[in-house]
Every structure is written in C-alpha cells, then in structure tokens.
Amino acid sequence: MNKLKLAIVGCGAITQGIHLPVTALSNQVEVTVLVDKFLPRAHELADKYGVPVVADEYREIIGKADAAIVSLPNYLHAPVTIDLLQHEVHVLVEKPMALKTSNCDEMIEAASNTGAVLAVGLVRRFYGSSQFVKQIVENGLLGNILGFDLREGIIFRWAVASDSMFRKEAAGGGVLVDIGPHALDLLLWWLGGYTSVEYYDDAMGGVEADCELHLRLQCGASGVVELSRTRNLRNSWIIRGERGTLEVGTGFNPLIRLKTKNRDVVLAGRVARDGVADKTIQDVFRRQFDDFVDAILSHREPFVPGQEGRRAVELVETCYALRQPSKQPWMFLEGPRHGALESALP
Numbered sequence: 001m002n003k004l005k006l007a008i009v010g011c012g013a014i015t016q017g018i019h020l021p022v023t024a025l026s027n028q029v030e031v032t033v034l035v036d037k038f039l040p041r042a043h044e045l046a047d048k049y050g051v052p053v054v055a056d057e058y059r060e061i062i063g064k065a066d067a068a069i070v071s072l073p074n075y076l077h078a079p080v081t082i083d084l085l086q087h088e089v090h091v092l093v094e095k096p097m098a099l100k101t102s103n104c105d106e107m108i109e110a111a112s113n114t115g116a117v118l119a120v121g122l123v124r125r126f127y128g129s130s131q132f133v134k135q136i137v138e139n140g141l142l143g144n145i146l147g148f149d150l151r152e153g154i155i156f157r158w159a160v161a162s163d164s165m166f167r168k169e170a171a172g173g174g175v176l177v178d179i180g181p182h183a184l185d186l187l188l189w190w191l192g193g194y195t196s197v198e199y200y201d202d203a204m205g206g207v208e209a210d211c212e213l214h215l216r217l218q219c220g221a222s223g224v225v226e227l228s229r230t231r232n233l234r235n236s237w238i239i240r241g242e243r244g245t246l247e248v249g250t251g252f253n254p255l256i257r258l259k260t261k262n263r264d265v266v267l268a269g270r271v272a273r274d275g276v277a278d279k280t281i282q283d284v285f286r287r288q289f290d291d292f293v294d295a296i297l298s299h300r301e302p303f304v305p306g307q308e309g310r311r312a313v314e315l316v317e318t319c320y321a322l323r324q325p326s327k328q329p330w331m332f333l334e335g336p337r338h339g340a341l342e343s344a345l346p
C-alpha cells in the first residue's frame, strides 16, 4: 500500500516535541514536507527526521501532500485549513480550531464541499481518563449532575519557538484561548451544553494570564472553571452528582477518585484501554494521529470532527465578548487615598 503523504505546517514546539516523533512511528504515513517561515528550524527538523522537502510557505504543499497537520499560531488555523481543505488536503488542525465560530463554520463547509477530513486537535478526548469520565456520567453512576469545579494552572513553561502565544493579534487571547479549548471541550462533551456564563480575566488590554468562568449548564448543574498561567492550582476536575463525587486530575494519566455515600475509592490512576495504559503524552497524541489517518483511509468522521471542535471556540468567543475585569490584589489594599499620595509628591 502506498503511504499517505503528510505535511506538517509550523515547526515550533508542538511539532518538535510531539508531531514529528509521533508521525515517525506510523507505518501508514510518510512525512514529505515540513513548512515553517523560519527555514533553519524546518531544515534542522527535516535533517533529523529525513523529510525530503522544506518550504517557508504552506501553499508549497499543495500537490505534494495528501494530508497536513496545521500547527501554526492560532490566527492562521482557519485561513490555512480552509485553503488546504479546498485543495482536498485532509487536515488535523491544532487547537483552538479557530478564533471565531464563523471561521469554524467556513472550515466545516470547506471539508464538506470536498470530502476532505477535518479533525481538530483536542487531544484530551483521547485520554483514557476523559473517556472514563464520559462513561461514568452517561451511565448515571453519579446520578444527576449538580455541580463541577475545575482549577487548572501551572506556571507557564511551554518552550515556545515564537512569541505568537503572547501577542493578542496572533493568539487571539491568553490562557482562555490556549488551555480553554481543551478544558471547555471536555466540560461540554461530558456534561452537555451551557445556558449562561460569566467571565472574568486580568487581560487589561493584553492577553490574560488568569481567568475564571462561572457557568450554568443545560443539565441544571453549575460550576466554576479557573485557568492560570501564573499559579500552580489544584489541577483537577471535581464533578458532583446526586449519588457521588468524582475527582479526576487534568493530566493524561491522572489519579481518579470516586466518593459515594459509603465509599471512597481511589482508582489506580491508570486507565487502560485494550489492556494498554498510555505511558507518555506522545502515546495519547499517537491515538489522535492514528484516528486521523484511519478516518482518511476508511472515509469516516474523525473522533473530534469540526462540528465538535467548534463548540469550545463558540464558548471562548462568548466569554471574550462578555469579559469583566477580575479583581486584582491591589484593589483591596488599604493605603493612602489618592489625595494624600499626590500631596506627598514634589
């Protein structure tokens, strides 16, 4: 069988750390082109992985690749994906799928017009723990869901190759548009749609480092999602139902704790599928990539198609439209009133 020709567009941190090591393991795919506007980086990775063609412009891949992973700065996800889909190139686009819901709709339409596969890189759906939570909620083990609480934050240490994540016009925002798609996608996937949201952040005209969402869901549950790039938070979900409470860490192989009226069960934390537990984050990305390839070869929908990637984008967009400033510590400080401070100045 001829191997699928794959291009990777954007050779930054995620491509270097994840996409190239993962795609190199596939025997159904051959990476034929690497694209980055900063050519030395693309050349270095091409040499390491034996990729024959390097380009500084994504359009170079048209005719040279059957499929592409788009791992560019956020603002380029929609235009590049739409153009590639229109040229019948199958696309796995990194999260966030796009910065606007209207762009998601254009991406979905381009895929449907040409029959090309559009998969969205919401990799946490492939965590064994995420699928486990989905089953527990759907099977009614917790009863009706009453509330949820996510606190996710680590002091930022992702080794970015460019500054795009910190420029508002390139990233579209800060922690909400970066971590939010993963977290909000799981929330909507597990518990269903939302009816209202209040949103607070510290953007003050720039990109937010910390944010908080207060949500009410169609199922009647309400709760909080707090995200931070500046603080190490609890890093777990708590989902409270009529019959019990589930706590699950946000990592790929987390501790899972189920508390019912009479029992407190700590599940070993390794959710095995087909007898195999994911040992590294690359293992999970491999599941995502294998699903993309299988969707292409079997002419089926990927596990996270455009319609589903769109939901988190819609919620992020709504939050930014409703943004309220979060209270900062200095707003609560007792101190000299402005008049007194001014009179002390020369």
Ligand SMILES: NC(=O)c1ccc[n+]([C@@H]2O[C@H](COP(=O)([O-])OP(=O)(O)OC[C@H]3O[C@@H](n4cnc5c(N)ncnc54)[C@H](O)[C@@H]3O)[C@@H](O)[C@H]2O)c1
Residues within 6 Å of the ligand: 009, 010, 011, 012, 013, 014, 015, 035, 036, 037, 038, 041, 056, 057, 058, 071, 072, 073, 074, 076, 094, 095, 096, 121, 122, 123, 159, 160, 161, 162, 163, 164, 165, 178
């Ligand atoms: N799924 C995940 O968990 C995950 C994790 C990290 C990053 N991501 C996503 O992947 C994307 C890339 O993130 P990253 O951390 O690799 O960023 P990065 O800053 O490290 O890399 C971006 C790369 O894109 C290149 N680039 C910029 N404009 C270009 C253009 N017009 N044409 C070609 N190349 C261009 C830059 O030179 C750089 O090499 C982001 O959208 C991010 O949200 C997803």
